[in-house]
Amino acid sequence: MADEIILLDFLPSIFGMRIRVALAEKGLKYEYREQDLWNKSPLLLEMNPVHKKIPVLIHNGKPICESTIIVQYIDEVWKDKSPLLPADPYERAQARFWADYIDKKLYDLGKKITLTKGEEQDTRKREFLEFLKLLEGELGDKPFFGGENFGFVDVSLVAFSSRFYAYESFGNFSIEAECPKLIAWTKRCMERESVSSSLLDPQKVHDFVAGMRRRYGVE
Amino acid sequence: MSKQELLLLDCGVSPFCGRVRIALAEKGVEYESKEENVLGAKSELLLSSNPVYKKVPVLLHNGKPLCESSIIVQYIDDAWPSPPLLPTSPYERVQARFWGDFIEKKVFDGGSKIWKSKGEEIEVAKKEFIETLKQLEGTLGDKDFFGGENFGFVDILLIPLTTWFYAYEKFGDFKVEEECPKFSTWVKRCKQRENVVKALPEPEMVYEVVLMLRKMHGVE
Numbered sequence: 001m002a003d004e005i006i007l008l009d010f011l012p013s014i015f016g017m018r019i020r021v022a023l024a025e026k027g028l029k030y031e032y033r034e035q036d037l038w039n040k041s042p043l044l045l046e047m048n049p050v051h052k053k054i055p056v057l058i059h060n061g062k063p064i065c066e067s068t069i070i071v072q073y074i075d076e077v078w079k080d081k082s083p084l085l086p087a088d089p090y091e092r093a094q095a096r097f098w099a100d101y102i103d104k105k106l107y108d109l110g111k112k113i114t115l116t117k118g119e120e121q122d123t124r125k126r127e128f129l130e131f132l133k134l135l136e137g138e139l140g141d142k143p144f145f146g147g148e149n150f151g152f153v154d155v156s157l158v159a160f161s162s163r164f165y166a167y168e169s170f171g172n173f174s175i176e177a178e179c180p181k182l183i184a185w186t187k188r189c190m191e192r193e194s195v196s197s198s199l200l201d202p203q204k205v206h207d208f209v210a211g212m213r214r215r216y217g218v219e
Numbered sequence: 220m221s222k223q224e225l226l227l228l229d230c231g232v233s234p235f236c237g238r239v240r241i242a243l244a245e246k247g248v249e250y251e252s253k254e255e256n257v258l259g260a261k262s263e264l265l266l267s268s269n270p271v272y273k274k275v276p277v278l279l280h281n282g283k284p285l286c287e288s289s290i291i292v293q294y295i296d297d298a299w300p301s302p303p304l305l306p307t308s309p310y311e312r313v314q315a316r317f318w319g320d321f322i323e324k325k326v327f328d329g330g331s332k333i334w335k336s337k338g339e340e341i342e343v344a345k346k347e348f349i350e351t352l353k354q355l356e357g358t359l360g361d362k363d364f365f366g367g368e369n370f371g372f373v374d375i376l377l378i379p380l381t382t383w384f385y386a387y388e389k390f391g392d393f394k395v396e397e398e399c400p401k402f403s404t405w406v407k408r409c410k411q412r413e414n415v416v417k418a419l420p421e422p423e424m425v426y427e428v429v430l431m432l433r434k435m436h437g438v439e
Binding site for chain 2: 050059062064065066069070072073076077089090092093096097100101134
């Protein structure tokens, strides 16, 4: 039976990018449907009535919501190719921990850099860089967070790199200067087709964030 | 496996620790437990085992730390597969994880807003909290447990949080049983399980802790 896979998504969304990367890693064909987040479609509201958010993966008509949960689902259903979570229970728990930590902190930290100014922005930049340094420590000398292989934590984090240019531009700082190992890791990830074909071009992300700043009256 | 290989950094009133205690009991796994003073000075072991959050619960398995209660429960299910806490089919697992995530986002923080608020804010917090419970009632439906016929992952994440509901009811002036009767029935059903009763504190004890927390937060 051929699988029918539909992805309700929004091009600049970091969370959507994770799903695009995961689907590409597994070599899966799917139908991409861009959503208007300011005028939500009946399908989106029907498929995600609780949170009304993208991304939503619809697999043979059944919806799956929340990006980290969707990635785990993709990994479990299509388990024979490019496993993302480790097999060992302790390493799985560690991968889940770091993905959860990234989810709890990074999006808001980055968003606050782009929506604030002056001293408040300086504080946000410091917190953001501290967070990235902690992740660098966790990466260590490994090529990927998953070790030798690109894995679950890499999928969770790599989409944020599409926003780095926007953070640096609106925050007037250099991430590479403070976290060179992490930037090296993002470049390594971008050598994978699953990543380079899934992430939105940083300039386009920058322009989207500029639009959001105007919308929120920051400009 | 000897007891010494599993150590739980614990706290009696913490519903997050309660989850781990229940999961370990469901698997019939023996462990040592060390009560941490979470309102006072944190132990060296806690700080070194959980440098990121510095919080309980932490489960040390052969000296290796695991943090974040929902992740610890999943680890326990992976490491001791029988009886399973998560369903076997991928789609049902997704549903369990989704509602587990919903519970994480809404229940404890939503309830905390009730006792942290003053004046009109209490009413707003209470309405949101009841709405959350109604959404959970909707997903429970006519099933005995969130897992279906068997007590499972979502039940384990949620039942310890209900020990804090008595405090929310006192400060919000409402009764969960009146607003969400199906939810109350589920709570009573869980409390018939020995593993649940043994693992959880009395709501009155939690209420005393909330009184203390209110003073600390300057709400009194």
